[in-house]
Amino acid sequence: MRIAIFSAHSFEREFFAASNVTKKYDLVFFEANLSAKTASLADKFDVVCCFVTDKLDQETLRLIKKAGVRLIALRSAGYNNVDLEEASKLKIPIVRVPAYSPHAVAEYAVGLLLSLNRKIHRAYARVRELNFSLEGLMGFDLNGKTVGVIGTGRIGTVFATIMHGFGCKVIAFDPIPNLKLKEYRILEYVDLQTIFRNSHIISLHVPLLPTTKHLINAAALNQMKKGTIVINTGRGALLDAHALIESLKSGHLAGAALDVYEEEDGIFFKDLSDQVLQDDVLARLLTFPNVLVTSHQAFFTLEALTKIVETTFENISAFEEGKSLVNEVHISTHVKSS
Numbered sequence: 001m002r003i004a005i006f007s008a009h010s011f012e013r014e015f016f017a018a019s020n021v022t023k024k025y026d027l028v029f030f031e032a033n034l035s036a037k038t039a040s041l042a043d044k045f046d047v048v049c050c051f052v053t054d055k056l057d058q059e060t061l062r063l064i065k066k067a068g069v070r071l072i073a074l075r076s077a078g079y080n081n082v083d084l085e086e087a088s089k090l091k092i093p094i095v096r097v098p099a100y101s102p103h104a105v106a107e108y109a110v111g112l113l114l115s116l117n118r119k120i121h122r123a124y125a126r127v128r129e130l131n132f133s134l135e136g137l138m139g140f141d142l143n144g145k146t147v148g149v150i151g152t153g154r155i156g157t158v159f160a161t162i163m164h165g166f167g168c169k170v171i172a173f174d175p176i177p178n179l180k181l182k183e184y185r186i187l188e189y190v191d192l193q194t195i196f197r198n199s200h201i202i203s204l205h206v207p208l209l210p211t212t213k214h215l216i217n218a219a220a221l222n223q224m225k226k227g228t229i230v231i232n233t234g235r236g237a238l239l240d241a242h243a244l245i246e247s248l249k250s251g252h253l254a255g256a257a258l259d260v261y262e263e264e265d266g267i268f269f270k271d272l273s274d275q276v277l278q279d280d281v282l283a284r285l286l287t288f289p290n291v292l293v294t295s296h297q298a299f300f301t302l303e304a305l306t307k308i309v310e311t312t313f314e315n316i317s318a319f320e321e322g323k324s325l326v327n328e329v330h331i332s333t334h335v336k337s338s
Ligand code: NAI
Pocket: 077, 078, 099, 102, 105, 150, 151, 152, 153, 154, 155, 156, 173, 174, 175, 176, 205, 206, 207, 208, 211, 212, 233, 234, 235, 259, 260, 296, 297, 298, 299, 300, 335, 336, 337, 338
C-alpha cells in the first residue's frame, strides 16, 4: 500500500516510522496541505492520510479519485474539512480516529485556566526580565467557584471531573446528558442560560455544528457575570471573536484562553515569526494581557499521537484486508469533532 501523508509535521514522522516497522507500508510524507492545488501529489497512491488542515472539497476529491486514491484516512476525529456527499458519490471510504486522548485536551484546558487565572504566563516572562514584582498577578481560588461545562462527551466529562476534584461546583449543558456524572454527583445539568448567568468559568467541549457556531456570541457574553473566564479548546467558530473582543475591551469578561481560533487555517501550526500577521482580529486578541492563545495544541501529547498513528494504521489494515471499517465516517454521522 502506498500512503501519502499530507500536512505532515516533523513530530509525527517518528511515530509513523515506529508503528510501520511491522507493517512496512510505503509511506511518503508531504508537508503541503492536500487541496485541489496539491492533489497531483497523490498520483498513484492508494491512501491519502489527512489532517484537519487538508481541504477535501469536491474538486480535490475528484482529482484524488482520478489519481487512483482508494481510501482517505483522517488522522483526526473531526471531518468538517471533507465533502462527505462527494466522497460517497465517488465511493471513496473515509476513516478517522474517533478518540485519541480526552485526557490530553481536558488537562490542557485546566492548564490554560490555571495559567490565565494565576497569570503564570505573565509571571514567567516577567521573572526572566528579573522583575520579581507581584503587581497585577493576583488570581482567585478555583475552589468553591462555579464552572460551566458546555458539552459533556469524552473531553467534557474528564474536564468536569477534574474541576470537581478542585472543589468547584460544576454545572453543565448537553442535549445528551451523561447520567453517570449526575449519579456520582460530579455535576448538575442545567440549561445554557443558567450556565451563562451563574458560572465564574465556562469551558467549551462541543463539536462545531451549524447549531453550535457562535454559541458564545454577544448575547451569550452579555448574560455572563462580570468577571467570567471563557476557555475554548473546542473549535474556533464556537466563539464569535469580534464579540469576545468587545466584551474584553469593556472589562465585562475577565479573560479568555483559546487553543482554537475561527480563522486559524493558514496560521496555526506554522512558524510565521518572520512575517507580518495579516489577521487583525487575532492580532487584537494577542494584545490583551488577559487573553491566552495557543496554536491548537491541546491534543498534543505522547499518548494521543501514539493512539492517532496506531488507529490510522488499524484503519488502513482493515481496508487492505477487506474487513469492516469500524471507524468509517458516513454521511449520517452527525457529530463532528476535531
Ligand atoms: P464527543 O463527541 O465525545 O462529545 C461532544 C459532546 O457535545 C456530546 O456529548 C454531545 O452531545 C455534545 N453536544 C452536541 N451539541 C451540543 C450543544 N449544542 N450543546 C451542548 N452540548 C452539545 O467529543 P469530544 O471527544 O469530547 O470532543 C469535543 C470537542 O473537542 C470536539 O468536537 C473538538 O471540536 C474538540 N477537540 C479539540 C482538540 C484540540 O486539540 N484543541 C482535540 C480534540 C477535540
